[in-house]
Amino acid sequence: MDTTTKEVIEVEIEEAKEASQVPVVLDKEKSILDKAISEIDINDRNSIIYFGASAQEKLDEISNRMIDGVKNKDIGPAGNALSRMVLTMRGFDMSELDPNKELSWWEKITGATKPLNKFLAEYEDVRDQIDKISNDLEAHKSQLMRDIVSLDKLYDANLDFFRQLEIYIKAGEVKLDELEDTIIPQFVEKASSGDMLLVQEAKEIRGFNDDLERRVHDLRLSRQVTMQSLPSIRLIQENDKSLISKISSTLINTVPLWRNQLAQTVTIFRSHSSAKALKGATDLTNELLEMNAQGLRDANSEIRTQMERGIFDIESIKKANDTFIATLNDSLRIADEGKKARAEGLIELQQTEAKLKEALLATKAKVEKLPEKTETKGE
Numbered sequence: 001m002d003t004t005t006k007e008v009i010e011v012e013i014e015e016a017k018e019a020s021q022v023p024v025v026l027d028k029e030k031s032i033l034d035k036a037i038s039e040i041d042i043n044d045r046n047s048i049i050y051f052g053a054s055a056q057e058k059l060d061e062i063s064n065r066m067i068d069g070v071k072n073k074d075i076g077p078a079g080n081a082l083s084r085m086v087l088t089m090r091g092f093d094m095s096e097l098d099p100n101k102e103l104s105w106w107e108k109i110t111g112a113t114k115p116l117n118k119f120l121a122e123y124e125d126v127r128d129q130i131d132k133i134s135n136d137l138e139a140h141k142s143q144l145m146r147d148i149v150s151l152d153k154l155y156d157a158n159l160d161f162f163r164q165l166e167i168y169i170k171a172g173e174v175k176l177d178e179l180e181d182t183i184i185p186q187f188v189e190k191a192s193s194g195d196m197l198l199v200q201e202a203k204e205i206r207g208f209n210d211d212l213e214r215r216v217h218d219l220r221l222s223r224q225v226t227m228q229s230l231p232s233i234r235l236i237q238e239n240d241k242s243l244i245s246k247i248s249s250t251l252i253n254t255v256p257l258w259r260n261q262l263a264q265t266v267t268i269f270r271s272h273s274s275a276k277a278l279k280g281a282t283d284l285t286n287e288l289l290e291m292n293a294q295g296l297r298d299a300n301s302e303i304r305t306q307m308e309r310g311i312f313d314i315e316s317i318k319k320a321n322d323t324f325i326a327t328l329n330d331s332l333r334i335a336d337e338g339k340k341a342r343a344e345g346l347i348e349l350q351q352t353e354a355k356l357k358e359a360l361l362a363t364k365a366k367v368e369k370l371p372e373k374t375e376t377k378g379e
Contacts, residue, residue, distance in 0.1 A: 025170050036171035048211045052168035052219050134251055141247045144240045155233045158226055165223040172216035179209045
């Protein structure tokens with residue numbers, strides 16, 4: 001089909017002409033129209049059955065091609081692959097990579113994997129999944145691009161079929177006009193004689209006209225269906241193109257961006273770990289500096305204090321003097337107490353001695369009296 005004819009048909013479809021309207025036939029299509037008209041034989045009612053059948057056979061062929069195309073299309077799998085890509089990325093929780101997170105005592109006992117190692121292991125697994133899905137998307141993208149080319153061919157085939165239907169519709173309308181204006185009146189005029197054979201022929205020619213009207217109506221319906229399928233093909237193509245664009249954007253932008261962000265996250269984590277180690281060393285250095293400074297201050301204070309002290313502390317001298325005085329006082333007090341005690345002891349000793357003397361004298365007196373009594377008894 002040449003470009004001019006194609007543009008005419010497409011304009012006609014865009015203007016959404018009614019199926020009952022007579023299609024415009026171009027001058028260069030006159031011969032095709034005449035050939036279609038010649039297929040209608042008023043002496044053969046079966047010619048109506050096959051009128052436009054070749055075009056409708058093409059419709060069946062095109063429909064089968066569309067069905068095969070739908071079966072072979074990977075729009076579903078491509079969409080599923082994109083969905084899997086999104087789910088895979090969403091399932092990888094970067095918030096779990098907490099630089100400040102420490103393993104619990106239980107995790108340490110059970111030998112749990114450190115946060116970074118666990119994160120990297122999950123990243124490797126997700127990266128493998130992303131690579132596999134990316135390869136699947138590349139394959140779907142190639143298939144969709146081939147489908148777009150096939151749909152272009154299918155669109156042109158439908159457009160050609162659509163035009164053939166219009167020509168057949170035009171041919172049927174021309175023949176109907178001829179039957180209505182010329183052929184049927186001729187048969188009716190002949191049947192007016194009352195000849196039963198001619199009456200039957202007039203009846204059959206009217207039946208032929210009715211069959212042709214129904215046939216033309218069927219062709220109009222087929223034309224309408226084909227008119228609807230043309231924008232549908234373009235819509236499918238646009239959907240395929242949108243899907244290709246989405247796949248390309250995912251492969252070119254989303255996946256590299258995701259990997260870049262992930263690499264940055266890992267790098268930041270490692271930098272944080274290094275900074276944390278550096279902070280520990282710096283803190284230790286600062287602590288040592290502070291401890292040394294404090295030690296120097298304490299030592300200097302002690303040394304200076306000792307340097308400023310005299311040979312004897314005045315307080316110590318005062319205390320020693322007070323102690324010495326107290327010692328002297330204690331000596332005097334003890335001497336006085338001793339003297340007093342001796343005086344009192346002397347008195348008691350004298351008293352005791354006097355009592356002893358008295359006792360001795362009394363005892364001596366008793367002893368001297370005992371013999372006198374004995375002598376008196378003997379006489």
